[in-house]
Amino acid sequence: MRATDPTRPDPSNRAIDWQTPANCDYQDILYQEAEGIAKITINRPEVRNAFRPETVRELIEAFHRAHMDPRIGVVILTGAGDLAFCSGGDQRVRGDEGYRDGAGVQHLNVLELQRQIRTLPKPVVAMIAGYAIGGGHVLHLICDLSIAADNARFGQTGPRVGSFDAGFGAGLLARTVGLKKAKEIWFLCRQYDAQEALAMGLVNTVVPLRELEMVTVDWCREMLKLSPTALRVLKAAFNADSDGLAGIQELAGNATALFYTTEEGREGRDAFLERRPPDFGRFPRRP
Numbered sequence: 509m510r511a512t513d514p515t516r517p518d519p520s521n522r523a524i525d526w527q528t529p530a531n532c533d534y535q536d537i538l539y540q541e542a543e544g545i546a547k548i549t550i551n552r553p554e555v556r557n558a559f560r561p562e563t564v565r566e567l568i569e570a571f572h573r574a575h576m577d578p579r580i581g582v583v584i585l586t587g588a589g590d591l592a593f594c595s596g597g598d599q600r601v602r603g604d605e606g607y608r609d610g611a612g613v614q615h616l617n618v619l620e621l622q623r624q625i626r627t628l629p630k631p632v633v634a635m636i637a638g639y640a641i642g643g644g645h646v647l648h649l650i651c652d653l654s655i656a657a658d659n660a661r662f663g664q665t666g667p668r669v670g671s672f673d674a675g676f677g678a679g680l681l682a683r684t685v686g687l688k689k690a691k692e693i694w695f696l697c698r699q700y701d702a703q704e705a706l707a708m709g710l711v712n713t714v715v716p717l718r719e720l721e722m723v724t725v726d727w728c729r730e731m732l733k734l735s736p737t738a739l740r741v742l743k744a745a746f747n748a749d750s751d752g753l754a755g756i757q758e759l760a761g762n763a764t765a766l767f768y769t770t771e772e773g774r775e776g777r778d779a780f781l782e783r784r785p786p787d788f789g790r791f792p793r794r795p
């Protein structure tokens with residue numbers, strides 16, 4: 509059935525040949541690409557892929573790279589190994605005001621990464637095996653889609669470890685799973701398995717661990733066949749109401765960019781450059 513469905517990827521052709529481009533000399537993460545997909549991997553499995561400020565700095569650079577590369581249409585965020593997507597901030601470098609980098613400066617720079625993923629005008633897919641916990645749980649929440657392996661486990665730990673994410677971590681969670689469930693997740697600090705996460709709308713699908721990457725890549729391939737502008741504007745639209753004026757700005761920027769491609773938009777620019785009054789009379793006032 510699926511093999512003959514033209515809207516679905518061909519299951520007989522699922523291998524993907526990840527390549528690491530030049531200048532991707534990261535310490536805490538991996539950056540790979542293939543077929544228009546960028547795969548960004550938090551590579552600290554010895555601490556369940558907890559992030560330190562340097563990890564976040566590298567992630568920001570990698571997402572910027574994927575954003576700016578016109579060959580990339582979809583981004584996957586994942587964690588190294590089968591045990592964890594990400595376990596949040598590295599508690600070993602937590603200071604009194606944030607997480608210490610090598611120079612001793614304290615950061616909460618994951619908040620900048622969260623905003624970056626939301627405003628990146630391409631779909632970002634969280635590919636989750638094992639734990640997505642604490643700040644790592646918020647990272648998958650921020651992604652546009654979440655694909656979970658059957659061994660995935662989800663939860664917030666903040667109130668247990670003396671932390672909280674009262675931004676997207678609370679508000680976006682409530683919009684995703686409903687207010688009561690979001691409060692339960694934060695107030696009780698329980699863990700939830702992949703099927704429970706699916707039932708509450710926290711992830712899009714659950715697959716056997718061995719199929720996790722194949723299915724994630726299939727979903728990316730499907731999105732790559734679709735209109736990049738439609739996906740881009742839809743992403744901004746889904747974020748607009750929860751991001752306030754910054755969300756409207758993002759959506760409106762798309763309208764401006766599209767307007768620039770029209771003759772009407774170009775007339776204003778050309779008239780200025782040619783030092784003549786603009787002639788907008790030939791453009792229709794559509795109902």
Ligand SMILES: CC(C)(COP(=O)(O)OP(=O)(O)OC[C@H]1O[C@@H](n2cnc3c(N)ncnc32)[C@H](O)[C@@H]1OP(=O)(O)O)[C@@H](O)C(=O)NCCC(=O)NCCSC(=O)c1cc(O)c2ccccc2c1O
Pocket residue numbers: 554555556558592595596597598599600607616617618619639641642643644665666669671672673674
């Ligand atoms: C993730 C776990 C549930 C995994 O349990 P498991 O039993 O499988 O493994 P271990 O517990 O034995 O862990 C193996 C190994 O990894 C180390 N480790 C795991 N997580 C971390 C971590 N977050 N930081 C540092 N190290 C970690 C662990 O110590 C072991 O090391 P060994 O040397 O002993 O082998 C479980 O590990 C777990 O619950 N981890 C902690 C989860 C957590 O509380 N995370 C922090 C939440 S707060 C946060 O992330 C956060 C970050 C921010 O930047 C924010 C910014 C702004 C607002 C809020 C923020 C925020 O809340």
